[in-house]
Amino acid sequence: MPLSRRRFLLASGVTGAAAVAAGAGAVSWDVLHDAATRRPLADGTGILVIVTLYGGNDGLDTLVPIEDPAYRTARGDLAAAAQDVHPLADGLALAPALSGLAGLWNAGRLAVVSGVGYPEPDHSHFRSMAIWQSASPRAASTSGWIGRWLDATATRTGSSGGDPLLALAIGPTLPPLLVGEHAVGAAVPTGQFAAPGGRAGELLRTLYRPDPADSPLRARVARSGADMFTVAGALGPVLADTPERAAGTSGQLEGAAPGGGDSGAAGGAGDDGGDGGDGGELGVQLDVVARAIAAGVPTRVYSVSLGGFDTHAAESGTHARLLGELDAALTRFDRALAAGPRAGAVTTMVYSEFGRRVVPNASGGTDHGTAGPVLILGHPVRGGCFGEQPSLTALDDGDLRVTTDFRSVYATLLEGVLGTEADVVLGSDARLPRLAFV
Amino acid sequence: MALATASGPAATTPGRVSPPTPAEERAPAEGRAALALLFRRAGFGARPDELDAAEKAGFEATVDSLLRARDRPDPAAVAPPDLDREADHRPPDLADKAARAAYAKGLRERTEALIGWWLRRMVATADPVTEKLTLFWHGHFATSIQKVRSPALMLAQNEILRRVGRGRFDELTLAVAQDPAMLLWLDAGRNVRANANENFARELMELFTLGIGAYGETDVREAARAFTGWRADRSGRFTVLARQHDSGTKTVLGHTGNLGGEDVIDLVTHASASPRWVCSRLWSRYAAPVAPGDPAIAGLLAAYGPGLDTGAALRAMLLAPGLRATAGQLVVPPVEYVVGVLRALRLAVPEPGAAAGAGAAGAAAPSRLIAVLRGLGQVPFVPPSVGGWPAGGAWLTTAASLTRTRFATAVTGLADLSAVADVPPGERVDAAARLLSVPAWSTRTRDALSAARDDPRQLVTLALLAPEYVVT
Numbered sequence: 001m002p003l004s005r006r007r008f009l010l011a012s013g014v015t016g017a018a019a020v021a022a023g024a025g026a027v028s029w030d031v032l033h034d035a036a037t038r039r040p041l042a043d044g045t046g047i048l049v050i051v052t053l054y055g056g057n058d059g060l061d062t063l064v065p066i067e068d069p070a071y072r073t074a075r076g077d078l079a080a081a082a083q084d085v086h087p088l089a090d091g092l093a094l095a096p097a098l099s100g101l102a103g104l105w106n107a108g109r110l111a112v113v114s115g116v117g118y119p120e121p122d123h124s125h126f127r128s129m130a131i132w133q134s135a136s137p138r139a140a141s142t143s144g145w146i147g148r149w150l151d152a153t154a155t156r157t158g159s160s161g162g163d164p165l166l167a168l169a170i171g172p173t174l175p176p177l178l179v180g181e182h183a184v185g186a187a188v189p190t191g192q193f194a195a196p197g198g199r200a201g202e203l204l205r206t207l208y209r210p211d212p213a214d215s216p217l218r219a220r221v222a223r224s225g226a227d228m229f230t231v232a233g234a235l236g237p238v239l240a241d242t243p244e245r246a247a248g249t250s251g252q253l254e255g256a257a258p259g260g261g262d263s264g265a266a267g268g269a270g271d272d273g274g275d276g277g278d279g280g281e282l283g284v285q286l287d288v289v290a291r292a293i294a295a296g297v298p299t300r301v302y303s304v305s306l307g308g309f310d311t312h313a314a315e316s317g318t319h320a321r322l323l324g325e326l327d328a329a330l331t332r333f334d335r336a337l338a339a340g341p342r343a344g345a346v347t348t349m350v351y352s353e354f355g356r357r358v359v360p361n362a363s364g365g366t367d368h369g370t371a372g373p374v375l376i377l378g379h380p381v382r383g384g385c386f387g388e389q390p391s392l393t394a395l396d397d398g399d400l401r402v403t404t405d406f407r408s409v410y411a412t413l414l415e416g417v418l419g420t421e422a423d424v425v426l427g428s429d430a431r432l433p434r435l436a437f438v
Numbered sequence: 439m440a441l442a443t444a445s446g447p448a449a450t451t452p453g454r455v456s457p458p459t460p461a462e463e464r465a466p467a468e469g470r471a472a473l474a475l476l477f478r479r480a481g482f483g484a485r486p487d488e489l490d491a492a493e494k495a496g497f498e499a500t501v502d503s504l505l506r507a508r509d510r511p512d513p514a515a516v517a518p519p520d521l522d523r524e525a526d527h528r529p530p531d532l533a534d535k536a537a538r539a540a541y542a543k544g545l546r547e548r549t550e551a552l553i554g555w556w557l558r559r560m561v562a563t564a565d566p567v568t569e570k571l572t573l574f575w576h577g578h579f580a581t582s583i584q585k586v587r588s589p590a591l592m593l594a595q596n597e598i599l600r601r602v603g604r605g606r607f608d609e610l611t612l613a614v615a616q617d618p619a620m621l622l623w624l625d626a627g628r629n630v631r632a633n634a635n636e637n638f639a640r641e642l643m644e645l646f647t648l649g650i651g652a653y654g655e656t657d658v659r660e661a662a663r664a665f666t667g668w669r670a671d672r673s674g675r676f677t678v679l680a681r682q683h684d685s686g687t688k689t690v691l692g693h694t695g696n697l698g699g700e701d702v703i704d705l706v707t708h709a710s711a712s713p714r715w716v717c718s719r720l721w722s723r724y725a726a727p728v729a730p731g732d733p734a735i736a737g738l739l740a741a742y743g744p745g746l747d748t749g750a751a752l753r754a755m756l757l758a759p760g761l762r763a764t765a766g767q768l769v770v771p772p773v774e775y776v777v778g779v780l781r782a783l784r785l786a787v788p789e790p791g792a793a794a795g796a797g798a799a800g801a802a803a804p805s806r807l808i809a810v811l812r813g814l815g816q817v818p819f820v821p822p823s824v825g826g827w828p829a830g831g832a833w834l835t836t837a838a839s840l841t842r843t844r845f846a847t848a849v850t851g852l853a854d855l856s857a858v859a860d861v862p863p864g865e866r867v868d869a870a871a872r873l874l875s876v877p878a879w880s881t882r883t884r885d886a887l888s889a890a891r892d893d894p895r896q897l898v899t900l901a902l903l904a905p906e907y908v909v910t
Contacts, residue, residue: 054823123655124644126825164836172815172837173828187835189813196843200899203890204843207900211882215766218905220834222882225903228839307822312637313625363628367636397655 040296043341046380046417049289049302049333049348050146051282052133052175053326055309056125059355059372059400061319062098063112063389067091070392074358078316078366088112090385097323100331101375108383109334111376111437115390115403121354121370125310129353133177135410135426145410145425146301147180152424154183164227165234167301168292170285175303184223185301186231190284193239195232205229234298238291282306283329290336293346300418309352313363326350330377343379347417347438349409350375357398370399374409376437380417386435408432469493471877472762473500478770478910479724480504480756481566483778484875486857501756505749507565508604514562518593519551519790523674526588548589551790553818554804556596558787560777568600571752573773574723575599576818577826579614579646581623583819588619592819594674595619604749607716607742608707611646615703618670624824626668631684634662641824643706649718649730652711653691660688661706665699713742717751724755726764727830734760769833769909772814776807776845779902782874783853801848813841834908846902850895859894866891870901879906 041047061078064085065071072079085093086102092112094102104110118137122128131137135145143151146167154162162183169175169187178185196204208225211218285304292299306326311319330348337343355372371390387404394401407429411422416438422430473492477484481504484492492500525544529537560569576599583592595617602610614620615638621627624638639661643653667683670676678698688697691705706712714730717738721728728734741747741754755761770778780787785802800806811817815838816827858869867887871879879887883904890897901907 123640123658124650125823126644127650169835172813172835172841173832174835179831187837189837189840193837193840195840196847200847200896203886203896203900204903206889207883207886207904209882209886211880211905213880213882214905215909217769217831217834217909218766218880220831221769221839221905221908224834224836225839227836228843231836232840310637312635313628360633361635362630362633363625363635365625365628365635368640 039298041298041300041342044345045300046419047293047300047302047342047346048413048417049286049304049346050177051326051330051348051350052177052303052305053309053322053350053352054125054129054305054307055311055352056128056354056356056368057309057352057372058311058315058319058366059352059369060358061315062095062323063088063114063373064093064095065091065389065392066093068392074392076360077364078360088385090389092385092389095320095323097320098327100327100334101377103331104334104377105383109377109379109381110383111381112385113374113376113404113409113435113437114385114387115371115400116351116374116387116406116409117354117371117402117404118406119402121399121402123354123368123370125353125368130176132351132353132406133175135407135429143181144175144177144179146177146303147184148425149180149301149414149418149420150178150183150185151180152420154180163298164230165297165299167303168231168235168297168299169303170288171305175305178301178303185303186224186227188231188235188239188288190281190288191239192236193232194236195229201229235292238295238297239288280306280325280329282325283332286329286333287336290333290340293337293342294340296342311356311365312361312367313365315360315365334377337379345380347376347378347380347413349413350377351406351409355400358392358395358400359398370396371402371404372400374406376409376413380438382437384437386437404435405429405432408435412438469497471765472497474875474877475762475765475910476500476504476756477875478778479761479768481570482560482774482781485782485784486872486875489875498757501753504567504756505753508568510564512564514559514564516555516559516562518597519548519555519589521548521552521590521593523588523590526590545587545589549583549819550804550808552583552589552593553808554787554790556818557773557777557804557807558789560773561780561785561787566781567752568603570774571603572596572600573818574720575603575610577723577821578719579620580821580824580826581619582821582823586619586622588622589819591617591619591622591674596819604752605747607712607746607748608704610748611642611707612700612703615642615699616668616670616676618674618676621668621670621676626665627670629662629666629668630682631663631666634659634666634684636662638662638665639702642703645825647703647706647712647715648709649711649715652709652715653706657690660697661690661702663688664690664697664702668699707746713739713746716746716748717742720748720751720755723829724768725758725761726767734758766909769830770907771827771829771833772811772816772838773818775814775842775908776810779846779849783849783855783898785849785853801845801852806848810841810845813844814838842908843903846899850899850902853898855894855898858898863891866894866897870898873898874901874907876901876904876906879904 060075064080066082066085068091080096084096086098087093088105101110118131133144134141150162150167153166164186167178167185169178169185170190172187172189174185174187195201204225208222210222214222282304289302289304308322337346351374352372354369356366356369360366390400390403407426411426411430411432412434414420414422414425470489470493473489474484529541531537563569581595583589586592598613598617602613624641625635626638629635636658640658643658644650663684667679669679685696687694690697690702691709693705717735718728718730718732721735721738737754737758738751741750780802788803808817815833821827857873858866861869867884870887883906887897887900890900
C-alpha cells in the first residue's frame with residue numbers, strides 16, 4: 001500500500017511546536033523578502049538532505065549480501081542474480097537498479113551503513129516511523145529529531161518561534177521529523193510559490209498577526225499563513241520557473257502523487273509513462289532542493305520522500321521500479337550539485353522505517369521486518385561500508401538483528417554536518433558511538 | 439441579512455427590536471454558537487437559515503433532525519457515474535503501448551469522475567451527516583485507488599461505508615474485509631496457505647479494530663493464516679478458496695481452534711479493547727484528539743454497547759456535554775473545508791460535460807477541486823496509506839496556506855455575495871460571520887476584515903481564510 005509522510009503524522013504523536021501557539025514575532029516583509037539574496041547561507045555551511053522511504057524498504061534487495069550462501073537459500077525467487085548486482089566490498093553489492101549509486105560508490109561519495117534499527121523492533125509502520133522521526137524509541141515523543149535541533153537553534157539565536165526557513169519539507173505536508181516543541185519547519189510545494197502581493201497580501205498579513213485569543217491550532221493557522229510570506233520571499237524566485245506540475249491534475253491520480261506509485265502488480269505506475277527517467281516525484285522534489293541550495297537559501301535541512309515500499313506482494317517488479325526512481329533522482333541531484341559551488345557542503349541520508357522479513361511470503365512479496373541499510377551520499381562523505389551486516393541465519397523470529405543503532409547515524413550527522421552537539425537533540429542517547437562516514 | 443448589533447464579540451439573534459439584556463443576549467448567542475459547532479462537527483457547517491431553524495427547534499431536536507435526514511428523500515443522492523468494471527482490467531498485451539496509454543487515460547478519467555461525483559454529492563446533499571460519516575469510515579478503512587486501480591470497486595466500497603456505516607461495527611468490518619477493494623488493497627486476495635501474507639491481518643488489528651498494544655506479533659501471524667484463501671472472483675463475489683485456506687489450528691487473542699477469517703473478525707471487533715479504539719477514533723475526528731482510555735468517550739462507549747452500535751455512538755457524541763468544550767480543537771480537514779466553503783457560498787460542483795473551465799465557473803469544476811485538495815493534502819479515494827489522513831496541525835503548513843488562499847480567492851469570484859454586499863459596510867464583518875456561521879471573530883481578524891469592508895469579495899475571502907473558520 002502506498003505510504004507517505006502524511007500517513008505518519010496521525011499515529012506518530014508528534015504534535016509539538018506548542019510554540020507555534022505562542023505566535024511568532026511579526027515578521028516584516030521587507031526584512032525577509034528574498035532571504036536568499038539578503039542573508040544567503042555562508043559558504044561551506046553544512047546542509048543535510050533527508051530522504052525518507054515510506055512503507056519499509058527491503059534492505060536485502062537494496063544492499064545485497066550477494067556472497068552469503070544463505071542469501072539465495074532464504075530469498076529464493078526474490079534473490080538477485082550475481083551477474084546483475086553492483087559489487088561494493090565485504091561481500092555486499094547494490095541491487096541491479098542502483099547503477100547510478102554504484103557510480104557514486106566508485107567516486108568515493110557513497111557510504112552504506114548496514115543493519116540499522118532500534119532496540120525492540122516494532123512491526124507497525126506508524127510506530128516504527130514515529131521512532132525514526134522522533135529518535136525516541138522508548139517513549140512517545142511530541143517532537144521530531146530535526147525539530148529539537150530547530151528548538152536548540154532558536155534558543156541559541158534568541159528567536160522565540162525559530163526561523164521557518166531553517167528546515168524545509170518539499171510537498172504539501174510537514175513530516176513529524178521537522179516539528180519541534182517550539183520551532184517548526186516549513187513546507188513548500190514543488191510548483192510555483194508566490195504569496196499574494198499588493199492589497200491582498202497586506203490584508204492577509206494583518207489577518208495572520210498573532211492574537212492572544214487564539215487557541216493553539218488557530219495560532220498555528222496564523223503562523224503558517226505568516227510563514228507563507230517568509231517562504232515565498234526566499235523561495236519564490238527559486239521556484240518561479242518550475243513547471244506547474246503540482247497544480248495540474250494529470251498524473252496526480254496515478255503514480256506521481258506523493259507517497260503514491262505503489263502497486264502490487266508488475267508495471268505499476270509506469271502505465272501512464274509518467275516517470276520518464278527524471279526520477280519521478282522524488283526527482284521533482286530534489287530538483288527544488290538543488291535550486292534552493294544553488295540560490296543560497298538559508299536552509300540547513302531539507303526533507304523529501306518517496307512512498308510505496310510496502311511490498312507485501314509481487315515485490316520484484318515494484319521494488320526494482322522504486323529503486324530505479326530513487327537511483328535516478330539521487331544521481332540527478334548529485335549532478336545538479338556538482339555543477340554548483342556548494343556540492344562540498346551537502347550530505348544526503350536515505351532511510352526507511354524498517355527492512356523486511358528475510359524469507360518471502362507466498363505472494364512473491366515480503367512482510368514487515370526490522371533492520372535495514374542507511375545510505376549516506378555526497379561530496380563530504382567518506383565512502384565505504386560501515387556497521388556490521390546482520391546474519392541471515394541467526395535471526396530473531398525470522399527477522400534480522402539490529403547491529404547499528406539509528407541514533408549513531410543521527411549523532412554523526414548532527415555533529416559532522418550540522419555542527420551541533422548531539423546531546424541537545426538525542427539526550428543521553430548521544431553517548432552511542434559515532435560512525436566514520438563524514 | 440445583518441445582525442442586530444454590529445459590534446461585540448458574539449453574534450446575536452437577528453431581528454430583535456429592542457436591545458437584549460446581557461443575560462438574554464448571552465443565552466441565545468451561546469445556543470447559536472453551540473449549534474454552529476454542532477453543524478460543523480456533524481456535517482459540513484450550517485447556512486444561516488439552517489441555524490435560524492435550529493435555534494427555534496433546540497439542540498436535541500436538531501441532532502435528531504440531522505440524524506434522520508437519511509430517511510428523507512435526498513435530491514442530491516444522484517446516481518453515481520456509470521463505471522464499467524470491465525474497463526478497469528489491464529490490457530492483456532502489456533507490450534501494446536497504445537492500449538496501455540488508452541487504459542491509463544481511461545482510468546484517470548473514470549477516477550476523476552468518481553471523485554467529482556462524491557464531491558458534488560457532499561456539496562449538494564440534504565444529509566450531510568451520512569456523507570461525513572462515510573468520509574470518516576473511508577479514512578478509517580483507508581483504501582486507495584492507487585493500488586486498487588478500479589473506480590468501480592472503489593465506488594462499491596464507498597456504498598458499503600454509506601449503507602452499513604451507522605450499523606453494527608462487526609458487520610461493517612466484515613463487509614469491508616470481504617469486499618474486493620480491500621482484498622486487493624491489503625493483499626488478502628493473494629494470501630495463500632504456504633506462507634501467509636500478514637498485510638491485512640496486521641492492519642485489521644492495528645488500525646481497524648484494536649489499536650497498537652492490544653494484540654501481539656503472534657496474533658498477527660496466526661490471524662494471517664485464518665485469512666488465507668480469501669478471494670473475490672472476477673464478478674466481485676467473495677469466496678474462500680478451499681485449497682489455499684489453512685484449516686489448521688490457530689490461536690488469536692487467546693482463542694484457539696480452526697479459526698476462519700470471519701471468526702477472527704468476530705474476535706477482534708468484540709475484544710475488550712475494540713470499543714475504546716473505535717469510539718476514540720470517532721471522538722478524535724469529530725470532537726478533539728483523544729487516546730483510547732480517555733474519559734471523554736465514556737458516553738460513546740455506553741451507547742456503542744455490546745451491540746457495537748456505531749449509529750448510537752454517533753448520536754451520543756453529538757449530544758455529549760463535552761462536545762461544546764472542544765471548540766477550537768479541530769482543524770477542518772481539506773475535503774470538509776472545500777465542501778463547507780462551497781455549501782456556505784451556495785455553489786455547486788458542475789456536472790460532467792458542463793462547460794468546464796469557462797471563466798470563473800471553472801473554479802468549482804472537479805479537476806480544479808482535485809488540484810486544490812491535492813495541494814491541501816487530502817484527495818478522496820487517494821488516502822496516503824492504510825492509516826488514512828493525518829489530523830490537526832499537520833494540515834497547517836505554509837504550502838497549504840498558499841493553496842487555501844488561491845482557492846478562497848477563486849470561489850469568492852464565483853459566488854453571489856449579496857448577503858454581505860447588500861448590507862452597509864459597517865455591518866459587513868458581522869454579516870460575513872453570519873454567512874459562515876462563525877460565532878465570533880477575534881480582534882485581529884475583525885481588524886483585517888474591517889480593513890476590507892469596502893470590498894465584499896475581499897472581505898469574504900479573508901473570512902474563509904481566518905483562523906476562526908479554518909479551525910472549528
